[in-house]
Amino acid sequence: MMATAPEAKVLLYAVLEYENKPAHVYLTSTQLLIENSARPRSHDESLDARPSSGAPHHVIDLREVIAVRAEHRLRAKEKRFRFKSQQKPCLLQEDRLGGTNTFSLFMIKRVSRHRWRHKSSAFVCRDYGTCQIWIDKIQELLKNPEWNRPKRLLVFINPFGGKKKAPKIFDEKVRPLFELAGIYSEVIVTKRQYHARDVIEEYDLQTVDGLICVGGDGTFSELLNGLLDRVNAEAGVSQTFRHKPVSPSLRIGIIPAGSTDAIVYSLVGINDPVTSALQVILGDSIGMDVTALYKKEEFVKYTTTMSGYGYYGDLLKDSETLRWMGPRRYTWCGFKTFLANKAYEGEVSFLLASEDDSHPRDHSICYSGCEKCRRASEKTAALSPARDPQADGDVGATGDSAASSKRASYLLKDGWHRVRGRFSAINLVTISCRCELSPSGMSPSSHLGDGCTDLILIQDCSRLQYLRHLTRIPDLKADQFDFEFIQVYRVKEFSFQPVVEPEDEDEGEGEAREGCGRHKSGHRRLRSASSNSVWNCDGEVVEHPCLYVQVHCQLIKLFARGVEEPQKEDSSLCPTCCPSYDSDK
């Protein structure tokens, strides 16, 4: 990257050989600044040295450096200073004790949209001593506590998910990078469902800086639930109806190796294991919303992606019996569910997000450093844990598009909206849920950490109508919600009650939940399982149709940067001044 001289204090200065040319190299606490010059100033390596203002510089941002290492592999003959100096430079070679006068910096490079790789740049010093000073100083700076880079990680590998390649992905693509960055990883290959969850329950979590999931969304969900259950238990928070879960200090990283990888796509923009591993190494951190699900008043689990009733519930239930088909089972079951064209009757209740929380059709995209998510996090932090958002009057306002759906809903005294009807699908989408088949996601304007979930109501419609909606989902330019039979809302809480309830419902249920979107509805209690669908909650079937959902703003922190804006990515690609720029993937 080209830049002018930094204002920051120069910690080290030397004339080093960089890309076969002598260069003035300056180290500050956050940057390495390289000023190419055929005329070296001196070799006094004075700390008063300053980069000359106005001269072109190549800047390496230490925040994007993953490691610094003494370079032993370069052959001595190829490396010598090419300029004359007052002090005669020694030949560049390893000394008898294995010391070397060359160090390499390993840093990220952006090779294509959202995809990162790493590259190295070698610096040749006058002697071994200078080289060691530079390595030690850079290593010290990379430990900057503000960057919060992990040193020890507990890694869970699911050998069963996706194309069953998780162990290979970790060993070949991720482990070498972690080793390069000096990260120690304890690896557990899961032997069964809930293995990861059970380990997290018992493990001494004080000894690690984070958890890593090498798998798909289902494996991540296990880690998330295991971690939240553990921290809640330790904090004495019982998971009662509408409890306030504790936010864990440990971060979770996801190395994608699943079938859908919707979380990684929404976090990074691509499901690339190397990119995700590099973001873990750099200590990138982002807060993500978590929704707590309850059937009746009983806590079920925490989710982060999507809960779908009707179309997506039926699709998942069917696909569970066809796991042997691999990821293709979703396409096949999607087709079968589409042909069945079922609709389910029920009542949806929801608490709308406040006006400044935006709307699912506002075309805003959640990019890295998202302003909406930052504001939401500040707002959540400002609310005392004892206060209830409903009591704070944080309810009831409707966005423009929501207003058009007013026909279908009516505001009740307690601030909840209700919509009754027959639905082909009811989807709650908490993050954009991008994936390979749907690059802009199930709800393209959804945010990772705004404390809201997008409610998509698809009324009973014909196959042709539903097909028109489905075919717009993968289309980056089309508005998939622009249909008469679809309403979308940005909500903070939600509940669903089928008109035909399963026989085992409690008699007093409506009364008990009044005030949280529930009311004494006098629902029929019939034995008719097929009258109801199931919920697909983060890819897991929840058989009970009565669901209550509450969103918790940025409850979990992940090792990720967020999707980088295209302009930002382009500006960091520097083919003219950075010779180590590499356009390959």
Ligand SMILES: Nc1ncnc2c1ncn2[C@@H]1O[C@H](COP(=O)(O)OP(=O)(O)OP(=O)(O)O)[C@@H](O)[C@H]1O
């Ligand atoms: N050794 C194992 N044998 C069987 N199941 C396992 C094993 N280890 C983990 N699991 C379970 O496998 C389930 C599916 O894993 P995962 O989500 O990683 O893959 P996927 O379903 O193919 O991907 P995605 O969720 O992204 O579509 C998880 O719920 C996890 O609990």
